Amino acid sequence: MFDVLEVAAARGRPIATADTRTLEVAGALGALFPEGGLRRGATVEVTPAAGGGVSLALALVASATAGGWAAAVGLPSLGLLAAAELGVRLERLALVPRPGERWAAVAAALLDGVDLLLLGLPGRVRAADARRLAARARERGVVLVALAADERSPAPAWPEPPDLRLSVSGAEWGGLGVGHGRLRSRRLEVIASGRRAASRPRCCTLWLPGPGSVTPAPADVAAAGTGVGAATSLAG
Amino acid sequence: MRSLVAWYPDWPAVAAGYPPDVAAAVIHANRVVAATEAAREHGVHPGLRRREAQGRCPALVIVAADAGRDARAWEPVVAALESLTPAVEVLGPGVAAFATRGPSRYFGGDEALALRALEEADRVVGYRGCRVGVAGGRFCASLAARLGDGAGGSGRAVVVEPGASRAWLSSRPVGALGSQYEALVDLLIRLGIRTLGDLADLPAKAVLGRFGAEGAEAHRLARGLDDRPLAVREPPPDLCVAAELEPPAERVETAAFAAKALADELHRRLAEAGLAPAVVIVEAETEHGERLSRRWRHDGVLSASALAERVRWQLEGWLAGPRADEGDGLGEAAGGLDGRGAGGVEGPGNHGRPTGGLALIRLTPEGLRTRHGHQLGFWGGVSDSDARAGRSLARVQGMLGAEAVVTAVIAGGRAPDDAIRLLPWEGGAIPAACDRPPPGAARGAHAPGVRRRDRHEEPPPWPGRLADPSPATVHSQRPGAQVQDGAGRPVAVSARGLLSGAPAALSVNGGAWQGIVAWAGPWPLEERWWDTGRRRARLQVLLDSGEAHLVTREAGRWWIEATYS
Numbered sequence: 001m002f003d004v005l006e007v008a009a010a011r012g013r014p015i016a017t018a019d020t021r022t023l024e025v026a027g028a029l030g031a032l033f034p035e036g037g038l039r040r041g042a043t044v045e046v047t048p049a050a051g052g053g054v055s056l057a058l059a060l061v062a063s064a065t066a067g068g069w070a071a072a073v074g075l076p077s078l079g080l081l082a083a084a085e086l087g088v089r090l091e092r093l094a095l096v097p098r099p100g101e102r103w104a105a106v107a108a109a110l111l112d113g114v115d116l117l118l119l120g121l122p123g124r125v126r127a128a129d130a131r132r133l134a135a136r137a138r139e140r141g142v143v144l145v146a147l148a149a150d151e152r153s154p155a156p157a158w159p160e161p162p163d164l165r166l167s168v169s170g171a172e173w174g175g176l177g178v179g180h181g182r183l184r185s186r187r188l189e190v191i192a193s194g195r196r197a198a199s200r201p202r203c204c205t206l207w208l209p210g211p212g213s214v215t216p217a218p219a220d221v222a223a224a225g226t227g228v229g230a231a232t233s234l235a236g
Numbered sequence: 237m238r239s240l241v242a243w244y245p246d247w248p249a250v251a252a253g254y255p256p257d258v259a260a261a262v263i264h265a266n267r268v269v270a271a272t273e274a275a276r277e278h279g280v281h282p283g284l285r286r287r288e289a290q291g292r293c294p295a296l297v298i299v300a301a302d303a304g305r306d307a308r309a310w311e312p313v314v315a316a317l318e319s320l321t322p323a324v325e326v327l328g329p330g331v332a333a334f335a336t337r338g339p340s341r342y343f344g345g346d347e348a349l350a351l352r353a354l355e356e357a358d359r360v361v362g363y364r365g366c367r368v369g370v371a372g373g374r375f376c377a378s379l380a381a382r383l384g385d386g387a388g389g390s391g392r393a394v395v396v397e398p399g400a401s402r403a404w405l406s407s408r409p410v411g412a413l414g415s416q417y418e419a420l421v422d423l424l425i426r427l428g429i430r431t432l433g434d435l436a437d438l439p440a441k442a443v444l445g446r447f448g449a450e451g452a453e454a455h456r457l458a459r460g461l462d463d464r465p466l467a468v469r470e471p472p473p474d475l476c477v478a479a480e481l482e483p484p485a486e487r488v489e490t491a492a493f494a495a496k497a498l499a500d501e502l503h504r505r506l507a508e509a510g511l512a513p514a515v516v517i518v519e520a521e522t523e524h525g526e527r528l529s530r531r532w533r534h535d536g537v538l539s540a541s542a543l544a545e546r547v548r549w550q551l552e553g554w555l556a557g558p559r560a561d562e563g564d565g566l567g568e569a570a571g572g573l574d575g576r577g578a579g580g581v582e583g584p585g586n587h588g589r590p591t592g593g594l595a596l597i598r599l600t601p602e603g604l605r606t607r608h609g610h611q612l613g614f615w616g617g618v619s620d621s622d623a624r625a626g627r628s629l630a631r632v633q634g635m636l637g638a639e640a641v642v643t644a645v646i647a648g649g650r651a652p653d654d655a656i657r658l659l660p661w662e663g664g665a666i667p668a669a670c671d672r673p674p675p676g677a678a679r680g681a682h683a684p685g686v687r688r689r690d691r692h693e694e695p696p697p698w699p700g701r702l703a704d705p706s707p708a709t710v711h712s713q714r715p716g717a718q719v720q721d722g723a724g725r726p727v728a729v730s731a732r733g734l735l736s737g738a739p740a741a742l743s744v745n746g747g748a749w750q751g752i753v754a755w756a757g758p759w760p761l762e763e764r765w766w767d768t769g770r771r772r773a774r775l776q777v778l779l780d781s782g783e784a785h786l787v788t789r790e791a792g793r794w795w796i797e798a799t800y801s
Binding site: 050051052053054055058068069071076077078079080081082083084085090091093094095096097098099100102105106109110111112113114115170171172173176177178179180181182183184185186209 | 621622624625626627628629631632635636640641642643644645646652655656658661703704705706707708709710711712738753754755756776778782783784798799800801
């Protein structure tokens, strides 16, 4: 009986258009994604956390909190002031800093309600847990962003191949001298690789945080290459 | 109306915890407002200046007046009197009155009732000090209680015979009318009317014509009549609903089914009373007496089924222990976790898996107020996605406890971790919508040190705070660090805030030395000198690996406070 109703409800649901299937990301970040934005239901892994990955993840969270809800699980050390500076609306970001052993159950419950889930991964993630969470995210249309909670652990964070892997290949701070100045801006080189449409690696250079303002912006025209050229030069 | 007045002499002193044999005085605005009997024997009386009171009685204990404390301490006495009759009026802290007609017939006469009331009040307070008066009117009864030596009673309980109130009052001075008639009493004395009997003998019309409404009121009191009927305290309606499960429920489904019926019943009762609760407390008890109680935000917007859902989540988290999420599509994963956790895993809010089935579920509404309904806004308001997010967050709160789900509010501060305040999520059924302050801000108003602020308002300036951009990782457990200069000497910060040498290498947690390619600082920070005190010096360092840290020196040691990750 209920199966029939569910099928009927699925048929009655309006067809999702392209703009509702993706979350719009700020400025230059769009170049990282084949769809121009975060596809709902995708699993994104950000590595490594230390060299700019947390800021990159927070920039993705900002895209979700603009019109929806986001949650961060298992990240007790998240810099929330930096999050606010990167455009995250803190009142739409729920935090579960210490979910304990039941982090997978907590994450699964949150996948029902939010648009983006930032998951700080505990030391070791079982492949079965990862598969189920990814499947649930896909079913609910939630972007799952996985981030290694302990940035000093060298282990691969997400045991499954994610839909998109954003890896920071280079970071360069500006503004700090020897005994003077202060940290002002960071040039971040990010490589996006993944499955299906994202299987061709894309490279992008961003200011994160940028000079003057902290919204991500392309570094310059020459460096913001998106496509084969940049990717092959990187491979070589 | 025949009334009983129970009066406690020097109630503010009694409420502060001083029996009559200790010389103590309650002071407000440098004047004595109440003194114990021992203090009065030394000549300390209300109205005296503090210094003079201390002069008369050097051993005097001085207590600051606190109206809240007086009222709070009086409440158990009123509750004890309510065991005699339900309709008790609180005339003020230390004075309560009730009509005697019913209770005195039940207890066998006014005398017996008065003694019973004395006993009840003294039992609560802990020593014999209460005084009781019974008379034809409240004024007469309270006067009888205060003066103590009436016609028909002895000791602390005075009963004025029915119909004898006017005669009993007639010999009392007009000053007994009380301080609110001070000007009138003064005038009456100057006119030669010295006793209440003199006043009562005047014709009512003439008193009204000469002294106005106030005079007419005093005239009524002098004749032993009441100025107004008793305004009795209404006992709050008992809206708590409970169900005993027989046999005890072993499965969440069974308990949740009972909870649905309970929630329906609670909502029916609330609707009858036209009330909406702010919070519903869900209590569950097992057959072995283990309890779990949790408060759920209601605000009058939860439907019965939504409330039942919350009961279910709470019971799932408890009854199923670590296997809380059975049946939500992740059963196998959770089963795996359970295998690893070996049943001993407890969330921060969990009390461990109970040993028996659930025997009792109780729903108690709290913070009742008149139900005004819930008007949805035309624009904005709570959208579907807001409601969905609120539901799933409430569910996680059911698993881990309310304090495990937090939201951040920018509070202002100099250190990166000071500037953010984490508050338990309380969006519950209605998460932040456009026309409501965000849940964090709403809570922030009550949290100490957080000023209520509009979301769009700029935070106040904090001189000495770190400039943008802020570090993306603020370590919840700061790793220790060591900093050394080019010659290998450890770097220190002098009292004047100067470095002993240029930092050249950094070691985190005793690890390998990493070269410092750029640095700035030290930026000193000295705050809270009036409290615990905190002296820090902060340094931004950029390592050759490309990592940037905020390094803090405090109490002679270096710490990695935050990382620009």
